[in-house]
Amino acid sequence: MKVIKGNIIEAQSLNTLKTYKNGYLVLDEEGKLICLSQTLDKEYQNLPLTDYGDALILQSFCDMHLHAPQYPNIGLGMDLELIDWLNTYTFPTEAKCKDLNYARNIYSHLAKELINKGTTRVCMFSSLHTDATLVLMEELEKEGVTGYVGKVNMDRNGSSELEETTKESITETLRFIKEAERFKTLKPIITPRFTPSCTNSLMENLGKIANSYNLLVQSHLSENLKEIEWVKELHPDLDEYWQSYAKYNLWKEKTLMAHCVYSSDSEIKAMKEAKVVAVHCPDSNINICSGTAPIRHFLNEGVWVTLGSDIAGGSTLSMLKVMTLAIRASKNIAITTKDKSDVLTAEEAYYLATSSGERYFNDKVGFPLNEKLHAIVLDDTALVETERLTLSQRLERALYRTNENNIIAVYSEGRKVK
Amino acid sequence: MKVIKGNIIEAQSLNTLKTYKNGYLVLDEEGKLICLSQTLDKEYQNLPLTDYGDALILQSFCDMHLHAPQYPNIGLGMDLELIDWLNTYTFPTEAKCKDLNYARNIYSHLAKELINKGTTRVCMFSSLHTDATLVLMEELEKEGVTGYVGKVNMDRNGSSELEETTKESITETLRFIKEAERFKTLKPIITPRFTPSCTNSLMENLGKIANSYNLLVQSHLSENLKEIEWVKELHPDLDEYWQSYAKYNLWKEKTLMAHCVYSSDSEIKAMKEAKVVAVHCPDSNINICSGTAPIRHFLNEGVWVTLGSDIAGGSTLSMLKVMTLAIRASKNIAITTKDKSDVLTAEEAYYLATSSGERYFNDKVGFPLNEKLHAIVLDDTALVETERLTLSQRLERALYRTNENNIIAVYSEGRKVK
Numbered sequence: 001m002k003v004i005k006g007n008i009i010e011a012q013s014l015n016t017l018k019t020y021k022n023g024y025l026v027l028d029e030e031g032k033l034i035c036l037s038q039t040l041d042k043e044y045q046n047l048p049l050t051d052y053g054d055a056l057i058l059q060s061f062c063d064m065h066l067h068a069p070q071y072p073n074i075g076l077g078m079d080l081e082l083i084d085w086l087n088t089y090t091f092p093t094e095a096k097c098k099d100l101n102y103a104r105n106i107y108s109h110l111a112k113e114l115i116n117k118g119t120t121r122v123c124m125f126s127s128l129h130t131d132a133t134l135v136l137m138e139e140l141e142k143e144g145v146t147g148y149v150g151k152v153n154m155d156r157n158g159s160s161e162l163e164e165t166t167k168e169s170i171t172e173t174l175r176f177i178k179e180a181e182r183f184k185t186l187k188p189i190i191t192p193r194f195t196p197s198c199t200n201s202l203m204e205n206l207g208k209i210a211n212s213y214n215l216l217v218q219s220h221l222s223e224n225l226k227e228i229e230w231v232k233e234l235h236p237d238l239d240e241y242w243q244s245y246a247k248y249n250l251w252k253e254k255t256l257m258a259h260c261v262y263s264s265d266s267e268i269k270a271m272k273e274a275k276v277v278a279v280h281c282p283d284s285n286i287n288i289c290s291g292t293a294p295i296r297h298f299l300n301e302g303v304w305v306t307l308g309s310d311i312a313g314g315s316t317l318s319m320l321k322v323m324t325l326a327i328r329a330s331k332n333i334a335i336t337t338k339d340k341s342d343v344l345t346a347e348e349a350y351y352l353a354t355s356s357g358e359r360y361f362n363d364k365v366g367f368p369l370n371e372k373l374h375a376i377v378l379d380d381t382a383l384v385e386t387e388r389l390t391l392s393q394r395l396e397r398a399l400y401r402t403n404e405n406n407i408i409a410v411y412s413e414g415r416k417v418k
Numbered sequence: 419m420k421v422i423k424g425n426i427i428e429a430q431s432l433n434t435l436k437t438y439k440n441g442y443l444v445l446d447e448e449g450k451l452i453c454l455s456q457t458l459d460k461e462y463q464n465l466p467l468t469d470y471g472d473a474l475i476l477q478s479f480c481d482m483h484l485h486a487p488q489y490p491n492i493g494l495g496m497d498l499e500l501i502d503w504l505n506t507y508t509f510p511t512e513a514k515c516k517d518l519n520y521a522r523n524i525y526s527h528l529a530k531e532l533i534n535k536g537t538t539r540v541c542m543f544s545s546l547h548t549d550a551t552l553v554l555m556e557e558l559e560k561e562g563v564t565g566y567v568g569k570v571n572m573d574r575n576g577s578s579e580l581e582e583t584t585k586e587s588i589t590e591t592l593r594f595i596k597e598a599e600r601f602k603t604l605k606p607i608i609t610p611r612f613t614p615s616c617t618n619s620l621m622e623n624l625g626k627i628a629n630s631y632n633l634l635v636q637s638h639l640s641e642n643l644k645e646i647e648w649v650k651e652l653h654p655d656l657d658e659y660w661q662s663y664a665k666y667n668l669w670k671e672k673t674l675m676a677h678c679v680y681s682s683d684s685e686i687k688a689m690k691e692a693k694v695v696a697v698h699c700p701d702s703n704i705n706i707c708s709g710t711a712p713i714r715h716f717l718n719e720g721v722w723v724t725l726g727s728d729i730a731g732g733s734t735l736s737m738l739k740v741m742t743l744a745i746r747a748s749k750n751i752a753i754t755t756k757d758k759s760d761v762l763t764a765e766e767a768y769y770l771a772t773s774s775g776e777r778y779f780n781d782k783v784g785f786p787l788n789e790k791l792h793a794i795v796l797d798d799t800a801l802v803e804t805e806r807l808t809l810s811q812r813l814e815r816a817l818y819r820t821n822e823n824n825i826i827a828v829y830s831e832g833r834k835v836k
Binding site for chain 2: 074076105343
């Protein structure tokens with residue numbers, strides 16, 4: 001058992017930040033949180049104490065949408081829109097993951113960088129390669145990254161180097177699910193790349209597999225106008241993009257849908273009704289000129305919204321930066337609407353990057369008791385005038401002014417991993 | 419004399435990047451560049467060599483618009499638009515600079531952070547306080563930051579704590595010009611805050627002072643719609659904002675105008691004809707919900723465009739980040755216009771952050787011969803797959819993937835300052 005001390009900042013709801021100036025976290029032998037308090041109870045006063053002084057103790061980050069095999073492309077080739085960008089840069093890079101040595105090297109770097117930047121929970125796309133996906137999970141688990149990883153399914157509109165037959169895709173998905181049983185803190189998730197990449201037959205089978213094995217689903221939705229047109233051509237029987245998932249039982253509670261830039265009001269309603277989760281990826285959306293997702297509108301409509309880096313459409317794994325880009329995206333909308341209420345606050349961005357993702361994994365928010373600790377320690381004390389600021393102000397400033405070098409400790413599953 | 423070796427990347431024009439893989443820079447005793455070449459001439463082969471290996475040698479950055487006294491506010495209070503933001507956050511913070519001990523402390527931090535982030539040339543606003551402005555210049559010169567600094571003029575629409583009389587403003591400006599003679603690498607610049615802050619009488623006098631002392635001018639232009647309306651109310655005789663500067667001889671060659679978000683075609687034409695320089699501040703423009711400046715349009719019209727961090731409307735001093743935000747701002751416009759040519763490339767952003775500002779100081783671009791070296795050494799070699807990328811690709815990636823910790827050396831005025 002042990003005690004951690006510092007300035008604790010907890011996102012209890014979208015608009016409720018709870019702060020503990022010089023507060024205490026008490027962990028049991030397994031790293032489960034047994035007490036969070038402003039003063040330390042007598043019974044814990046003899047436990048070993050890690051005192052982080054005036055540094056901030058924040059919830060660790062949840063990156064709810066990112067593509068592991070695109071890791072080497074971060075910050076490169078952002079001069080094309082979605083479909084051309086996929087064919088020119090993304091598919092050739094993902095194809096390389098067939099080589100397991102190559103895959104292990106880049107996934108080892110990725111896992112280390114995620115922890116270094118304070119991300120301990122992910123919902124991640126791998127490539128279509130089952131064995132490379134298992135390698136990815138090994139590297140993530142080794143470093144302390146937890147969550148869901150999907151072997152990607154794509155049996156059409158890929159490339160000669162990056163496509164499976166429908167049969168291969170199904171067989172390999174079943175093999176993936178079986179092999180993934182060996183991981184403790186990572187689970188498989190059904191991952192049709194997006195509607196244009198999957199035949200109806202494959203979609204139908206994936207819906208059945210998700211149902212049989214009780215697995216969650218992640219994919220992409222309404223990211224780009226040309227993509228939406230393409231889906232219409234592929235599914236002339238359907239009115240809207242989301243129905244191409246719903247038709248095959250892939251549109252259900254906790255299905256993760258990345259982007260939702262151009263979702264209509266009826267698509268938003270369908271998300272809310274089915275309890276589908278939107279993953280807002282503001283960096284990617286601007287980098288590949290997709291558009292700006294109206295996040296305040298989603299929140300007002302009661303849709304569950306989370307954040308994703310979406311590398312390598314996104315240019316950074318830093319959820320600190322992704323939060324500031326989500327705020328900037330909301331301001332971009334507010335400039336047009338002239339409605340100040342469209343602006344996301346720093347507190348709201350923090351909630352979206354932490355608690356809103358956390359709910360996906362444990363149905364809880366903040367620093368829940370009886371759960372293994374996920375937290376980061378962020379030292380902003382070298383910045384000027386720290387002493388005159390409230391903890392809430394320091395949080396806002398930290399989003400803009402700090403980076404991985406300020407993250408001096410990371411806890412995942414109750415264990416110190418940085 | 420000495421030799422510096424590395425991968426040199428020079429922005430020769432908006433669209434011409436010249437690269438030297440394992441190239442050489444030869445400096446004379448004063449730090450002036452006497453040779454830039456792919457191979458080292460025999461005559462220099464016995465000089466002491468600093469070999470930066472596979473790191474990138476870039477031009478150092480020019481930050482052409484920032485407010486020194488707002489330094490403590492970076493990353494804070496970005497929930498208001500311009501006029502309210504000035505009154506609520508900015509003016510009270512600037513007023514504190516009356517206290518010279520306070521000013522020296524924050525300016526010392528600012529100067530160190532600029533060098534740490536690779537900015538060696540600035541055009542900077544101080545506060546209205548002459549002595550604090552001289553303290554600022556001392557701290558900048560000590561660290562190696564060069565360029566122009568202005569004592570701000572504001573004799574109306576400030577606050578009880580932050581306003582001068584017209585007479586004080588003129589007298590103090592003259593004292594400032596005289597006292598600033600003692601600096602070697604920093605010069606004074608005439609700095610009316612913006613039209614709403616300066617009476618006509620003050621503007622008239624500033625125009626005369628700029629003319630008598632042959633000084634350059636910096637101010638703000640067409641940042642925000644309410645500001646533009648306000649200027650119209652204050653100058654009912656004028657059709658456009660820029661004329662409120664032109665009327666008093668402050669609109670002339672090399673006058674720096676920050677923002678220009680809402681400049682009309684006739685204002686843009688007036689800029690081009692007078693050779694006024696636009697300072698694009700993309701971070702500030704989105705943070706305080708001003709709007710998005712149409713930079714491609716400015717460039718197409720032949721206006722001289724530079725970049726500024728504009729702290730503390732801007733949230734970062736990092737010109738690496740400001741470049742990526744300029745690219746994102748241009749994509750924001752391209753999403754609306756559906757015109758891909760509106761997108762700024764990474765190479766163009768690098769030109770705007772380096773050579774385009776450098777011209778302001780020495781009428782040259784790139785790494786000019788017979789000028790004291792301004793350069794940074796950026797080590798991106800720890801990122802994956804560096805060896806497979808061209809230097810141009812590594813430059814693009816560096817904008818997104820590196821920060822001050824990758825900047826392992828900075829040269830200013832021929833001297834190593836980091």
